[in-house]
Amino acid sequence: MDEKRNNLKPARLDGRRDDLAPGLSRRSFFRAAGAAGVGSAASLLGSASAQAQSTDWLQPGNNNHVIGLQNAGTFPDGEVKIDFYGHCAIKITSPGGASVLFDPWRDDPSGAWGLWFKQKFPETLVDITMSTHTHFDHDAIDRPQSTMVLDRMAGTFEFADLRITGYADKHACVAPGWYPWTDALAEFGVDACPPNNPGHMDMVTYVVETGGIRTLIWGDNRPDPADGFWEAVGRIDVLTLPVDGSEHILSYDQANALVARIQPKAVIPTHYLSEATTYTLSTLQPADAWVQEQKSFSMLEGASLTLAAADVQGMDKEFLYFGHNALTE
């Protein structure tokens, strides 16, 4: 290995691997060819430097839906829709129809962490795409067809009937399970843990408020966040937590302690092996065993869920588990 490679910045090991991949469907390729001339578009696509750039300018569609929401004076009461795209990728759609997708995934572009996912993240249509941190399994922000991208946003954002607050904290930095993935960072010469962690071990955790429901997107945050975190997040109705049988990010004990502290009405497991999206090579395992040890749980039969605030208020730490159900297009 190159001796200068003492950090985990992505390296392009095989320039051919991403040919036509980042956001370039066949349809959008021909749109690009039409816009830029076939010859110049083809030569752009053959260039490694061009491949590293955003391809969002090639997205089909436009911002008409966002403009409609922007101009709407009022929004209806109603249910909140939750769609699961596997791993930590969750789309929340407000009663007014505004949608936000968190943490679209991809494989590690350096190849160092191997093949995790069975397909490219779907080019799903959404108003807002957000990412909690820059790890490959959370940061394919160019893949959704999205009018807005808010990457690692701290502070508060309001749009239509959505209010989203980001709180900057740190990634879990000690692997609790059998696979000591955090040791790899020491092998690359960096401290995984704060205060001298590399930027890719920074995290933003989000609270989404819509339809009378407050959802906490935990991402890969550490189990013991900084002082101020708990006042910042406040009451949480729906808690997402990264738990799988290998205890890759959080152990069962750490996650159970968080559930006991937060007292959510509902819990949605994330970051586990879903047969629809994720390879065994990820070293992740399903979350079934953790879910089945809970007092109350539902094995969901699909990848989508609608929640009404009144129903959620009647729940008590109800585990809503998507299992192997995930949207792949």
Ligand SMILES: [Fe+2]
């Ligand atoms: Fe991560």
Ligand SMILES: [Fe+2]
């Ligand atoms: Fe992750």
